[in-house]
Each structure stands twice: as C-alpha cells, then as structure tokens.
Amino acid sequence: MKDGKKWILVADDEGDIRDVLRLLLSGEGYHVECAEDGQTAVELASDEVDLYILDVNMPRMNGFMVGAEIRKRFDTPMIFLTAYSGESDKVMGFSVGADDYIVKPFSNIELLMRVKAVLRRGMASRATESEKAVSVGNRIAFVDVFLDLDSQSIIKGADSIPLTYTEFKILELLLSHRKQIFSLDKIYRNIWDDYAVGDSAIMVHIKNIRKKLGDNSRDPVYIKTAWGRGYYVD
Numbered sequence: 001m002k003d004g005k006k007w008i009l010v011a012d013d014e015g016d017i018r019d020v021l022r023l024l025l026s027g028e029g030y031h032v033e034c035a036e037d038g039q040t041a042v043e044l045a046s047d048e049v050d051l052y053i054l055d056v057n058m059p060r061m062n063g064f065m066v067g068a069e070i071r072k073r074f075d076t077p078m079i080f081l082t083a084y085s086g087e088s089d090k091v092m093g094f095s096v097g098a099d100d101y102i103v104k105p106f107s108n109i110e111l112l113m114r115v116k117a118v119l120r121r122g123m124a125s126r127a128t129e130s131e132k133a134v135s136v137g138n139r140i141a142f143v144d145v146f147l148d149l150d151s152q153s154i155i156k157g158a159d160s161i162p163l164t165y166t167e168f169k170i171l172e173l174l175l176s177h178r179k180q181i182f183s184l185d186k187i188y189r190n191i192w193d194d195y196a197v198g199d200s201a202i203m204v205h206i207k208n209i210r211k212k213l214g215d216n217s218r219d220p221v222y223i224k225t226a227w228g229r230g231y232y233v234d
Helices: 015-027 038-044 063-073 087-095 108-132 165-176 184-192 199-213
Strands: 007-011 031-035 051-055 078-082 100-103 139-142 145-148 153-156 159-162 224-226 230-232
Touching (some): 031 038, 063 078, 087 199, 100 108, 139 165, 145 165, 184 230
Parallel strands (some): 007 031
Antiparallel strands (some): 139 145, 145 153
8 A cells, every 4th residue: 555545566578558547447446556577576565455466477577476476475466467377477476376367469448357356455465464363362273283374374383384365265165165176166255256267267276275285186184076066175
C-alpha cells in the first residue's frame, strides 16, 4: 500500500507493455511502479508492494528468477506475463509461487479481472491471519504433523515449514473434508473461484506440499491420490 492505494510493481522489458499497464492500472486507482528488467524488480521489491506483475522473458534476470527471489522474502501475490502458452512454462511459474499466469497478447478486461481476483484473495488471506491472531494453538492434526492456521505453516516435530497461500488453502480444504476426494477441477474452483488455471497448476502445488512434508509421491502418507479422480486426506 502506498499513499492509500494498492501498490502494483510491473516488470517488463517492453516499454509499450509497461506504458499500457501503467495507464490501465492507474486508471483503476492503483499506485503503479515499473521496472524494465528483472534485477531492478528485485531491487524495488518491498513489503509495501501488494502485487507483482512479472514478464517471464526479461534481461538481467528472467521472471521466474525474480519470482523465486521475491518469494524468499515476501508472500506477496504475483502474476506472470508470457508470450508462451505451453504447460511447461505454467508449471515453472506456479512452482516458484505464482498466483496467476497471463498469456500475451491479453485483453485489458481480462487482465483487470485477474488483478482484482488475485488482490481479493490476498486481502482475504491477510484478513484471515488477523482474525486468527487472537487464537492460541489453532491447529489441525493429521498423521504426525499439524497444520498451523495462525502462521499458515506445517509443524513437523520442532520445525515450522512455511506454506504459500495457495498451498495452505489446498491443504486446509483437504483437511476440512477428510476422506472426500477432490478432483483437480474442484480444487481450483475452491481456491481460484471461477479462474481456472489448469490441471498442471494444482499438480505442481500438490507436489510442492508433498516435498515440504518429505512425502513420497509413489506411496504418500499425507496427501493420497485417487487415480483418475483426484486427491484426499485420510
């Protein structure tokens, strides 16, 4: 937040794209700052930024590298822009913590809708954290670990393992409906509302959660796979 406005940091090496996004987003009441390369975007990263819009193909540091660096310090929502629609690019984007993925050329209406949706989810996350701050020991136990609702992390032994907002919401969804099988479509409709980001995105998030839990995808202990149907937790 800056000067009472949501702060969006746009990073793209194409001047025309930066100009269009600055004009479009400023017209919606957002405070917009721009970077022309990845390194500058990392240098401008701040806990005051409410949303990052990152082009994938940038000089000095590509968008995926920028996203990974930002994720080391902040849980701020981020959207990737790319000229490619391949599933491998989407998987890479979501694996570094992307909240959404927009393919160029995009319509102004689509971009604004996605920006508003991502910011709305981010606000909901912060509101949830604020509401739960007064709670003590607000945890859900499963197998030999706990999902800590206050810190949105996994407690395993003496370790606290941080989760991204999306990872947390997926795990919370499964744990709140034990033994219920959630298809990929049903998971992303619960997490992203009406914004379908593709089956590969959910699979990447499940893979990341399992990795953080030290789980074996071939014989999982925590998140089980119902082949051809979806995922569930006992």
